[in-house]
Amino acid sequence: MTQLYSTLANLYHEMYEHIFDYDKEFNFYDTILKENDCKKIMEVGCGTGMLARRFLKNGYDYLGLDLFNEMLDIARAEVKEDCFVQCDMRNLMYDREFDSVLITGRSLAYVIENQCILDTLTGVHRSLKDNGLFVFDIFEANGIFDNFDDFEQIIHHNTKKIRRISSLKKNLQTGWTYDWYANYIIEENEKVSEYDDITTLRAFTKDEILLFLKLTGFKVKEIIDEPKTMTLITEKI
Numbered sequence: 001m002t003q004l005y006s007t008l009a010n011l012y013h014e015m016y017e018h019i020f021d022y023d024k025e026f027n028f029y030d031t032i033l034k035e036n037d038c039k040k041i042m043e044v045g046c047g048t049g050m051l052a053r054r055f056l057k058n059g060y061d062y063l064g065l066d067l068f069n070e071m072l073d074i075a076r077a078e079v080k081e082d083c084f085v086q087c088d089m090r091n092l093m094y095d096r097e098f099d100s101v102l103i104t105g106r107s108l109a110y111v112i113e114n115q116c117i118l119d120t121l122t123g124v125h126r127s128l129k130d131n132g133l134f135v136f137d138i139f140e141a142n143g144i145f146d147n148f149d150d151f152e153q154i155i156h157h158n159t160k161k162i163r164r165i166s167s168l169k170k171n172l173q174t175g176w177t178y179d180w181y182a183n184y185i186i187e188e189n190e191k192v193s194e195y196d197d198i199t200t201l202r203a204f205t206k207d208e209i210l211l212f213l214k215l216t217g218f219k220v221k222e223i224i225d226e227p228k229t230m231t232l233i234t235e236k237i
């Protein structure tokens, strides 16, 4: 498993506020949740709480789950609300509690085996009230494998310059999976530190994710296709 959410959690937190547009993401979820009258929500893969603080500020009854306490500790320190729980999304233990469950930031990409995906979606289904709303985003396999190029990012955070050099390799062992090798070079006050990380991620074809949803009792309301990602708005049946 990647180090990005454990030993490198602070680095993730510093980088991703410059990579993701959390205001835009929050507005997207907020619109759907309001349209569907959802107030009690659970965010799975909540990371360092970047959306949590926005949901709480806007009056949602919010619970955030993540596998890594290192991520949740940053969320707990910054959000100051007791609404974060360490939990593996493959073992959700809630029963008909939420109007909506969100899996954000393509976090389902870390669940790579078919049975584990079925376990996750079954747990989400059980957590939702009748007709509850399940919204999540994934990497789309055609988009990922058609443009399977190495890439480099430079991010400036306060006095830090973070350079990330990424290279991708197919492994295809458990589906449309691939290994992401990342080399981080961090410069601050003339000091340089460097870290290597490897992560296995799963992408899905549209047919594949629709079959997983059908097998676990969800009806698809809307699919939003983007070049490498897909967002699915679904309802518990």
Ligand SMILES: C[S@@+](CC[C@H](N)C(=O)[O-])C[C@H]1O[C@@H](n2cnc3c(N)ncnc32)[C@H](O)[C@@H]1O
Residues within 6 Å of the ligand: 005, 016, 020, 044, 045, 046, 047, 048, 050, 065, 066, 067, 068, 071, 087, 088, 089, 090, 104, 105, 106, 107, 110, 111
């Ligand atoms: C790309 S990050 C997204 C975090 C957050 N949603 C954001 O947008 O900043 C993926 C998150 O999924 C979490 N994660 C990975 N595997 C998980 C699992 N099995 N159960 C729960 N969370 C998991 C990671 O710890 C990480 O916080």
